[in-house]
Amino acid sequence: MKIDKNIKIGELLEIAPEKAEILLDAGMHCLGCPASQAETLEEACEVHGIDVEELVEKLNK
Numbered sequence: 001m002k003i004d005k006n007i008k009i010g011e012l013l014e015i016a017p018e019k020a021e022i023l024l025d026a027g028m029h030c031l032g033c034p035a036s037q038a039e040t041l042e043e044a045c046e047v048h049g050i051d052v053e054e055l056v057e058k059l060n061k
Contacts, residue, residue: 027041
């Protein structure tokens with residue numbers, strides 16, 4: 001499955017829990033927060049000041 005910036009954090013973690021480490025390393029330390037589960041990857045990156053395109057690239061490696 002190809003991950004894109006529109007995937008919700010909760011969906012990403014459900015289908016690919018091993019990607020949590022990449023998100024944590026990028027600075028998203030609130031993965032367990034209920035609000036983060038409904039955010040898209042792009043929305044979460046905006047909140048945390050992370051380059052979404054760079055993160056998507058890492059998640060798809």
